[in-house]
Amino acid sequence: MDLLVLGGTAFAGRAVVDEARTRGHRITVLNRGTTPPPAGVTALTGDRTRPDGLAALQHGTWDLVVDTWSGAPTAVRDTAKALSGRAGHYTYVSSRSVYADDPVPADENSPTVDASPDTDTYAAAKRGAELAADHHFNGPVLHARAGLILGPHENIGRLPWWLNRIARGGPTLAPGPRDLKLQYIDARDLATWILDAATAGRTGPYDLVSPPGHTTMGELLDTINTVTGGHADLHWTDPQTILDAGIEPWTDLPIWLTGHDYAVLHGGNVTKALSAGLKVRPVTETVADTWIWLRALGGTAPQRPDRPAPGLDPTREAAFLATLQP
Incomplete structure (x- = not known):
């Protein structure tokens, strides 16, 4: 075609x-x-x-x-x-x-x-x-x-930031809970579905994201740690403790959200798209392939000029983690 x-x-x-x-x-x-x-x-x-x-x-x-x-x-x-x-x-x-x-x-x-x-x-x-x-x-x-799109060639900075942060190792803030269910789509799965659907002549709106709970915050960060070499010491922290410190979901800690914003982004109904053939790959594949791509670029991903680069400043993270010590 x-x-x-x-x-x-x-x-x-x-x-x-x-x-x-x-x-x-x-x-x-x-x-x-x-x-x-x-x-x-x-x-x-x-x-x-x-x-x-x-x-x-x-x-x-x-x-x-x-x-x-x-x-x-x-x-x-x-x-x-x-x-x-x-x-x-x-x-x-x-x-x-x-x-x-x-x-x-x-x-x-x-x-x-x-x-x-x-x-x-x-x-x-x-x-x-x-x-x-x-x-x-x-x-x-x-x-x-x-919905939330991740995968190789990401120019928003969410998964690349987590990959680089965890690869750097050391004490690392991990926003809890570990079993927080996540919903996203790999850009390649989005592309496959789009071309299949267009070829089939589908029309109208389709929500395109994985089923809720396709992965969890714990599985995502643990997978990143494994793929990047296991150098990070993940400090899982209660959401309210993080919020009370003025650390922002989504911008300081990409992908992670709380409250109503979390329910909206990570709780969508994708029955229609699944019935129309949407298939999503495992999180291990998305993480590993994005890491390969990122390393080939020397660790610096492209960044869209109309979107601010996300991620928590290392000094702020270290200062916050120090307050958690007994």
Whole structure:
């Protein structure tokens, strides 16, 4: 098939390109050209925030389109218009953040946030892009509402931070409880499902993340410790003790959350996606492959310029751990 990936050089988009290559698809990518394209693709350059950003797509037809845009919905609107009649199926990589009022557990029937073409908050922008694709693409549209995405090529910094921190070894803050259930998706499993679903002509929203409890905080950090050499002395600590010290979930300690935020992110209902063939690999594979990729880069992962790098400052961590000593 002829596949157009809008993006295609980083993380989820890169995973789609890699999976498509294994299937023998003819792949075109369109992006700003700031990151080298993967091998074996036709690379087109265009900045979708500019009036002429879609000029490179004036000609050509594609069977499938995968759009990873996360900015203002106007870019998706303009692209959907431009490709109508020249593409067979449009997949927009959205987010489970589109749900309104943080329902627990959320599923595809839950209410979504209000959105408009020029909205600038993340949740509303993702929902606005969904609406733009629905309204302006003359063909089947699939919304891949991803949850927490991990795996090789991650440019957000969550799993890479934990890998580097635990590889550094020594006393290490481990946010409890150990049996805290986690829910995420490997970018490669997301890519596989997207291409399968698009080929099958699936439409509408699908929440794409592992079943709740696919792994636990304990299994994740223990696996990281094993994979990176076992140098860390994990100090499992009660959540309230961590919060009382002003250490923030998600930003200081990536992936880990508490309270309602935890229930929203790690307790989604993914029955629909599982029934549609979603398969998720074990956490050991995600961790090991991400570590191999990270080491090949010398330990420094790429970081999206629009996202702050997560992770607890080593001095703050050491000072906090010292307060726990008897």
